[in-house]
Amino acid sequence: MANAYAVPDGALDAPSETYGSGTLSRVLAEAFGTFVLVLGVLGIGVYSFLNQSGTIGIALTAGFAYAAALIAVGHVSGGWFNPAITLAQAIAGRVPWAEVPLYWIGQLIGGFAAGGLIVATIPDKLHELLGKEDKWDLYAGAANGWGDFSPLSVLSQGGATFNLFQAGIVELIASAALAGIALGAGTKSRGVMAAAGGAGLAVLTVVTYPVTGAGLNPVRSTVAAVFANDWGGVSGQVWLFWVAPLVGAGIAALFAVAFGSQEPDQGVEAFGTEAPEGTYGGDTTEDDVVDTDTDADTDATDKKTD
Structure with missing residues (x-):
């Protein structure tokens, strides 16, 4: 039985949304x-x-x-x-x-x-x-x-x-x-x-x-x-x-x-905050996010099959 709380491989490496300071x-x-x-x-x-x-x-x-x-x-x-x-x-x-x-x-x-x-x-x-x-x-x-x-x-x-x-x-x-x-x-x-x-x-x-x-x-x-x-x-x-x-x-x-x-440099967020690659100022597109999610799901499926 698969662990419902398991974190799929690669999920922690996926870009996450960042927020500016209040x-x-x-x-x-x-x-x-x-x-x-x-x-x-x-x-x-x-x-x-x-x-x-x-x-x-x-x-x-x-x-x-x-x-x-x-x-x-x-x-x-x-x-x-x-x-x-x-x-x-x-x-x-x-x-x-x-x-x-x-x-x-x-x-x-x-x-x-x-x-x-x-x-x-x-x-x-x-x-x-x-x-x-x-x-x-x-x-x-x-x-x-x-x-x-x-x-x-x-x-x-x-x-x-x-x-x-x-x-x-x-x-x-x-x-x-x-x-x-x-x-x-x-x-x-x-x-x-x-x-x-x-x-x-x-x-x-x-x-x-x-x-x-x-x-x-x-x-x-x-x-x-x-x-x-x-x-x-x-x-x-x-x-x-x-x-x-x-x-x-x-x-x-x-x-x-x-x-x-x-155009801000890659990896630099508004108000001077530094953002991870793939967030504000990065080159990540919606296709990249979809690909990342697909890769994570594929890895998880492979582990379940094994």
């Missing part, structure tokens, strides 16, 4: 990843006077933080951690438009959680030792800006600086390049995505830091602007660091849609 899981993953990224970037920026990290140190921190967060939760949400990149992925059809605001909210929550943690842990007397008005004033050095608030202007004591147009163009082009990297690597494995995204963010940070302090991410810029609390100065310039990255990312996405292939 919306809440994706939003929480974006919040976590943005928290890690902003904590690294603003943490090293606020304490730059202490660690003497310089531009290279800030760039490497940003790149490694992004890569680490993407490896950790990229399989859940895609690993964007940036409203501009999220917009680009939505234009490319990889993120549902209805979820874009939710992603942005999650990213802002993660970013402000990181910023608040930094503020809460700044020693009370530190600002006095550094000649600052208060602990919020420490954030001014990590905020993005142009003109008198450009890092080049500070370093040259006002001798050289970048105006609004120059800062906007640099942020727009750099954000377009960052979004292009994310779009190109977004159908690869998480390892490739982390390497490309982290290296790209690090390089673009080095290029843009003297101009604007390397915005590239509206959440990072907004958190620094809010905690700097200088709305008549550097905080009042935060609008540019939303407009330029979003426009740049949108342009990159439109080029990708118009001239690039939108």
Whole structure:
């Protein structure tokens, strides 16, 4: 008598349907990843006077933080951690438009959680030792800006600086390049995505830091602007660091849609999750599934006959 609960040979090897993570899981993953990224970037920026990290140190921190967060939760949400990149992925059809605001909210929550943690842990007397008005004033050095608030202007004591147009163009082009990297690597494995995204963010940070302090991410810029609390100065310039990255990312996405292939690589599922061969992105057809089932049934019949 045949065992009714026996598993036919080959059945465990047959492709199985996979499901993407739920919306809440994706939003929480974006919040976590943005928290890690902003904590690294603003943490090293606020304490730059202490660690003497310089531009290279800030760039490497940003790149490694992004890569680490993407490896950790990229399989859940895609690993964007940036409203501009999220917009680009939505234009490319990889993120549902209805979820874009939710992603942005999650990213802002993660970013402000990181910023608040930094503020809460700044020693009370530190600002006095550094000649600052208060602990919020420490954030001014990590905020993005142009003109008198450009890092080049500070370093040259006002001798050289970048105006609004120059800062906007640099942020727009750099954000377009960052979004292009994310779009190109977004159908690869998480390892490739982390390497490309982290290296790209690090390089673009080095290029843009003297101009604007390397915005590239509206959440990072907004958190620094809010905690700097200088709305008549550097905080009042935060609008540019939303407009330029979003426009740049949108342009990159439109080029990708118009001239690039939108077909995901084999074995890669939507939102960056890796799927077994034969599921989303694979080459399995209905005939293949039928053949697999037929082979399994045949094997089972042969064993019963024996």
